[in-house]
Amino acid sequence: MPTTDGAATSEPRWLDAGERAAWLSLAGVITLLPGALDAQLQRDAGLSHFEYMVLAMLSERPDRTARMSELAALANGSLSRLSHVARRLEDQGYLVREACADDRRATNAVLTDAGWDKVVATAPGHVAAVRRLVFDALGPEQAEQLRHIGGRILDRVDPGGSCPT
């Protein structure tokens, strides 16, 4: 590692011991938790976590409809990632894409009845996994802390609240 040589302004601000421990635990979570969530959903429903998020976010919208750009932001993906996944979900009959009536340049995604049924059937197993992997390990105060910490990090990672393409 580079040594401090008095040129303090150019010296990187290395993590202190507490920050380093916090970083290693967060790095572990972001490396391993996605795979654990995907594993349960793939095994029990044949869906990735991102695919489930797309369907679940649509299921909560009025008329089960959202613009593709909004849906990408809700599911934390880029528009190009969503377009790819929407094609797959459309092939399976869970959603359809159609031109937006208010703005012909925009595309809406609409959850089908089969997509709704898929969310209803998949949600209990998914929420059980989220409880087992996350909330069963945390008290209510830690859940509240996690909400604030996650929100602050998200503001940095995705400042506009909608992902870059």
Add this chain to the structure above:
Amino acid sequence: MPTTDGAATSEPRWLDAGERAAWLSLAGVITLLPGALDAQLQRDAGLSHFEYMVLAMLSERPDRTARMSELAALANGSLSRLSHVARRLEDQGYLVREACADDRRATNAVLTDAGWDKVVATAPGHVAAVRRLVFDALGPEQAEQLRHIGGRILDRVDPGGSCPT
């Protein structure tokens, strides 16, 4: 969604409003932060975040050497994922794999001088990204909370502290 019908034992334990908000923020972080870390490292060093973790963890070991199984746990990856990545890093001259002197059935990974130089050259840009995306957004108390919360989730996701293959 299924309705409560008195058979309370079979009803899923849905997330309450606070848990749901915490979950959406964590789901955003685990979906977006890995890509943001990869983007900086790929652009500036031609490495994925997992590849960087492998080299950085080795750089901190005595003799810059670790058993492959230990290294997989340190970098939060399965042994099969590590084996794949180690081959690539070996091709680039950053590490070598050799039989362990104490246990001929085990394999060690050893950081080369070129691998050490790569870590030294890459660390400042990576730590700047970690500060910008995570720690600049958090006070010291939140960093401490994150350490505990992350540790508790990791205990659930990876109970033995070493990943399944």
